[in-house]
Amino acid sequence: MSKEAILNAIRRGLKRGPLPADQRAMLEARMMARPRHLIPARSRVPRPDQIKLFIANVEKEFGSVTRVADMRDVPGAVAEYLSQQNLAPRFVMAPHPELQAMPWSDRAMLEFETRRAEASDLVSVQHGYAGIAETGTLMLPSDPARPTTLNLLAETEIVVLRASRITGPYEDAWDMLRTERQDPVSGGFMPRNVMLVTGPSRSADIEQTLELGAHGPRRLHVIVVDDDPAALPG
Amino acid sequence: MVQITSPNFKENAARAIGDAGLQKALGKAKGAFLQRRGDAVARLPEFEQLREIGRDIKNHTLAHLDFYLETYAANVEAAGGKVHWCSTAEEARAAVLEICRKAGAKTVTKGKSMISEELGINDHLEAHGIEPVETDLGEYIIQLRREHPSHIIAPAFHLNREDWEKSFREMHTDLPKDRVFSERRDILTEARTKLRHRFLAADVGITGANFLIAESGSSVIVTNEGNGDLTQTLPRVHIALASIEKMVPTLNDACALLRLLARSATGQDFSVYTTFSTGGRRPGDLDGPEEYHVVLIDNGRSNMFGTEFQEMLRCIRCAACMNHCPVYGVTGGHAYGWVYPGPMGSVLTPTLIGVDKAGHLPNASTFCGRCESVCPVKIPLPKMMRHWREREFERHLSPVATRRNLGLWAYVAQRPALYRMATKLAVSALGLVAQGKGALRSLPLASGWTQGRDLPVPEGGTFMDRYAKTKRGA
Numbered sequence: 001m002s003k004e005a006i007l008n009a010i011r012r013g014l015k016r017g018p019l020p021a022d023q024r025a026m027l028e029a030r031m032m033a034r035p036r037h038l039i040p041a042r043s044r045v046p047r048p049d050q051i052k053l054f055i056a057n058v059e060k061e062f063g064s065v066t067r068v069a070d071m072r073d074v075p076g077a078v079a080e081y082l083s084q085q086n087l088a089p090r091f092v093m094a095p096h097p098e099l100q101a102m103p104w105s106d107r108a109m110l111e112f113e114t115r116r117a118e119a120s121d122l123v124s125v126q127h128g129y130a131g132i133a134e135t136g137t138l139m140l141p142s143d144p145a146r147p148t149t150l151n152l153l154a155e156t157e158i159v160v161l162r163a164s165r166i167t168g169p170y171e172d173a174w175d176m177l178r179t180e181r182q183d184p185v186s187g188g189f190m191p192r193n194v195m196l197v198t199g200p201s202r203s204a205d206i207e208q209t210l211e212l213g214a215h216g217p218r219r220l221h222v223i224v225v226d227d228d229p230a231a232l233p234g
Numbered sequence: 235m236v237q238i239t240s241p242n243f244k245e246n247a248a249r250a251i252g253d254a255g256l257q258k259a260l261g262k263a264k265g266a267f268l269q270r271r272g273d274a275v276a277r278l279p280e281f282e283q284l285r286e287i288g289r290d291i292k293n294h295t296l297a298h299l300d301f302y303l304e305t306y307a308a309n310v311e312a313a314g315g316k317v318h319w320c321s322t323a324e325e326a327r328a329a330v331l332e333i334c335r336k337a338g339a340k341t342v343t344k345g346k347s348m349i350s351e352e353l354g355i356n357d358h359l360e361a362h363g364i365e366p367v368e369t370d371l372g373e374y375i376i377q378l379r380r381e382h383p384s385h386i387i388a389p390a391f392h393l394n395r396e397d398w399e400k401s402f403r404e405m406h407t408d409l410p411k412d413r414v415f416s417e418r419r420d421i422l423t424e425a426r427t428k429l430r431h432r433f434l435a436a437d438v439g440i441t442g443a444n445f446l447i448a449e450s451g452s453s454v455i456v457t458n459e460g461n462g463d464l465t466q467t468l469p470r471v472h473i474a475l476a477s478i479e480k481m482v483p484t485l486n487d488a489c490a491l492l493r494l495l496a497r498s499a500t501g502q503d504f505s506v507y508t509t510f511s512t513g514g515r516r517p518g519d520l521d522g523p524e525e526y527h528v529v530l531i532d533n534g535r536s537n538m539f540g541t542e543f544q545e546m547l548r549c550i551r552c553a554a555c556m557n558h559c560p561v562y563g564v565t566g567g568h569a570y571g572w573v574y575p576g577p578m579g580s581v582l583t584p585t586l587i588g589v590d591k592a593g594h595l596p597n598a599s600t601f602c603g604r605c606e607s608v609c610p611v612k613i614p615l616p617k618m619m620r621h622w623r624e625r626e627f628e629r630h631l632s633p634v635a636t637r638r639n640l641g642l643w644a645y646v647a648q649r650p651a652l653y654r655m656a657t658k659l660a661v662s663a664l665g666l667v668a669q670g671k672g673a674l675r676s677l678p679l680a681s682g683w684t685q686g687r688d689l690p691v692p693e694g695g696t697f698m699d700r701y702a703k704t705k706r707g708a
Contacts, residue, residue: 003307003319006478006532007300013539019301027301031449031483037287037490040280057503095520116520119434135504144518148467152460170489184517186313190450192515192522193467196508201460204500205372205390206398206418208263213419214371215426215433216460216507 036171043134043168047231050133054166055224057136061199062212063220067163070225071098074160075107077223078125085219087156091123092116096145099127099160116147117154124154128161128222130173135198138222139173141181142193151195157217164228170196236351236382240571240583240592247565247598256566259394267557270501271608278497288494289612291487292548296539302448302481307530309451313513315526326531327358330440330473333527334364337471339437345455345462346370347442348386348551349475349531351573352586355440366440367432369461371425378405384567386574387499387553392566395421429461439465439523443476444550445491446528449484452512453528456495456505463507472523474511477531479547491550494610498552534586542621546581548611553578555605555615561598570595577605577615584622593631596622657696664691 011017019027043053055065066077082089089107093099095114104110117124127146130139138159142148151157167173181189201216212218226232239246250256275281295302307317318333320326330353334342342359344350344366356366356377368377372389376382378401383389390398399415402424415421441462443453453474455462466472482488496502514526538544556562556576567575572592574582580595596619605615626632627640646653668674673688683689694700 001319002321002325002532005321006319006530006536007303009532009536010300010303010478010539013536013541013544014297014300015540019298023298024301027298027483031305034449034484034486036486037291038280038283040278040493042278061503061506119430137504137508142516142519142522144516144520147520148463149521152463152467170492171486174485174489183313185513186309186451188309188313188450190313190452190510190512192313192511192513192519192526194510194512195463196504196510198502198504198506198508201458201506203371203422203459205370205375205388205459206421207259207393207395208266208388208391209418211419211422213426214422214459214461215369215429215464 039169039171040134043132045168047228048233050168051163051166051224051231052233054131054133054136057133058199058220058222059136061136062202063136063199063222065222065224067224067226071101071227072103074102074223074225075104075110078158079107079110081158081221081223082123085156087123091125091158092118092121092150092154093125094127094146094150096127099125117149117152119153121154123156123158124150126150126157126159128159128165130176131161131166131222131224132168132170132173132196133166134169137170137196137198139177140195140197141177141191143191148193148195151197152216155213155217156219156221157200158221158223160223160225162225162227163231166224166231236354236573238572238587238591240587240595243569243571243595243598246569246571250565250569255394255397256392257564259392260563260566262394263388263391264557264563267501271498271554271557272501274497274501274503277503278493281494281497284490284493285610285612287490288550288610289548291482291490292611295481295483295487296479296544296547299478299481302483303478303530306446306448306451306481309448310513310528311451313451313526315451315513315528318527318529320529321532323353323531323533326353326475326529326533327355329529330355330475331358331362331364333471333473333525334359334438335362337438337525339364339471341365341367341432341436342438342440343367343369343433343436343465343469344373345439345441345457345465346373346389347440347475348383348573349442349477350440351383352533353475353531355475367429367436369429369433369465370457371422371459371461374425374429375401378402382568382573384575385553385556386551386578392568433464433468436465436469438471438473439467439469440473440475441466443474443480443528444495445482445488446476446480447482447485447488447510450510450512452510454488454508454510456492456508458500458502458506460507463509466509466511467522470523471525471527472511472514473527473529475529475531477533478535479549495550495552498554498608498610538585543581543585543618545613546578546585546618548613549578549582550611551578552610554608554610558604558608560600560602560604565598570598577619578613581615581618581622589622589625589629590631593622593626593629596620596626654696654698657698661692661696
């Protein structure tokens with residue numbers, strides 16, 4: 001068995017046998033406690049500044065952001081963004097209840113389907129699970145209501161994110177997922193796939209010079225919904 | 235399969251230095267990496283502390299790797315995935331082929347993976363009638379040109395824009411011959427269009443892994459293009475290739491290392507896509523692969539435990555060492571003659587393919603120490619290269635002239651009176667030859683050295699003479 005061969009070779013090198021029970025218990029305890037390491041000071045700031053930092057970092061990474069006061073304003077913000085970019089008012093949307101509950105009929109010219117994305121889709125509207133201010137990163141865990149293809153196949157991805165879901169560091173976003181989700185297969189919290197997305201797709205493979213729009217979306221637009229009174233700009 | 239040409243490093247390097255196209259590409263690219271990493275590090279005041287944390291996390295994991303590998307494998311299987319333990323490259327190739335065959339695969343898309351290069355996955359699949367398609371932009375052109383990556387994160391580091399245009403015109407024969415590539419973006423767009431069809435048609439997607447996470451049984455890929463994500467999302471089967479040292483215990487440990495990786499590699503604060511995969515499609519999911527396999531590979535790494543090279547297993551493959559290496563900067567990656575170039579390659583290659591084939595790669599170093607000073611997990615690369623030099627010497631693998639001269643030097647250096655006499659003689663002899671000039675343009679028996687530079691003539695006697703004078707003065 002290669003498994004035993006590999007484990008034994010490692011143990012031989014470490015000059016010991018399999019770990020005794022007390023040491024295993026110690027390592028298990030470390031995994032349960034999952035100690036946090038140094039968290040950079042940049043994201044440990046008051047709530048309004050965390051939101052500002054998130055937005056500044058998305059923009060630094062060539063994404064764009066609009067901020068709206070209420071979920072009801074999202075359809076208008078989508079329509080406005082598409083027209084600014086000269087894009088047809090047509091998109092594929094994640095079948096997420098929060099997105100579906102929005103007053104889309106207010107904007108009758110918007111056409112959309114709720115499903116996974118296909119290669120022919122030009123614009124997708126995704127539900128943002130969390131935002132990470134530290135680097136302007138979106139956390140997008142896979143879920144029946146949040147298909148992964150929406151993050152990949154369309155040329156333009158629009159992500160709707162509540163301000164209350166913006167954290168400082170990555171660790172806080174993982175803790176949210178840990179407490180909120182239970183996986184139907186493993187019983188743990190990890191879904192099949194979690195994408196941390198920071199800006200639109202790019203490549204520097206040609207002469208180490210950055211070009212936007214490699215295989216994923218060329219544009220990434222985030223609509224931040226101000227649902228958190230503590231996070232409003234002072 | 236990468237043909238091993240490491241034994242010919244000297245000839246490879248000489249050829250590389252004379253290659254105008256390569257020198258142009260290297261000249262353009264080098265500065266960009268250095269500048270970007272420097273800026274990213276300057277933006278994060280805690281970076282130096284994080285390097286120590288990164289080193290400690292990896293050391294802790296390696297010291298208990300047997301435990302973490304078993305925990306990891308159990309968690310992969312709890313999430314519906316399958317782990318294939320492989321001691322050797324042959325086992326890993328066979329495991330990949332078997333999964334592809336069971337899936338009835340005709341084409342396989344691939345994300346960028348250096349372990350795939352190490353194993354020679356592409357040739358193996360091709361030999362069995364399955365077409366592998368590289369989808370990372372750099373890997374794609376390398377595959378079109380039937381070459382190998384010259385850099386671990388920038389495979390086409392050695393190519394200029396003209397080379398891209400030429401290869402695309404030669405290979406994409408279905409497109410109009412008179413099309414114009416006025417910007418780099420046009421090259422990118424053509425590749426995007428070509429590869430989109432391949433992504434949709436593939437039966438299996440193969441990626442590498444930057445990290446494996448024990449607590450959740452996840453594999454992590456870090457990319458900018460999105461090709462790795464398309465590779466692992468669209469086909470029915472996803473295979474992640476990962477060597478055993480990619481392990482970290484928890485997501486929080488991974489967060490600490492991820493803060494180091496992109497900054498050290500491309501000088502980004504964070505890469506565009508950092509994606510965690512755990513098992514296959516869940517009930518109700520509308521997309522994603524139905525099967526998730528991890529091919530877990532040793533291929534010589536377990537032999538590094540307990541040796542002076544164990545610390546090399548901390549490497550997170552960021553490429554900062556080669557980006558900052560004056561030798562890599564003039565020879566490029568192909569001269570190193572196998573998969574891993576630069577300082578990390580000089581240390582790793584002899585352990586993986588043998589000191590007899592690659593034992594002299596560690597001589598390709600000026601021992602300037604920049605590699606160690608930028609390594610995000612503080613691997614003492616120069617120290618390890620010295621260990622290899624010692625082993626090479628002990629095993630009589632170094633050239634006769636080198637061995638004889640080193641022996642002579644050791645004899646003299648261990649006898650202070652003789653050493654002083656010899657240096658005194660050398661100083662006056664050089665003074666005579668120079669006839670009052672400050673530097674020598676050529677020197678008998680040392681033309682190899684003086685060909686590229688002048689030898690400054692010693693002035694004012696030997697060190698011991700001057701030391702004796704100052705002592706008297708004091």
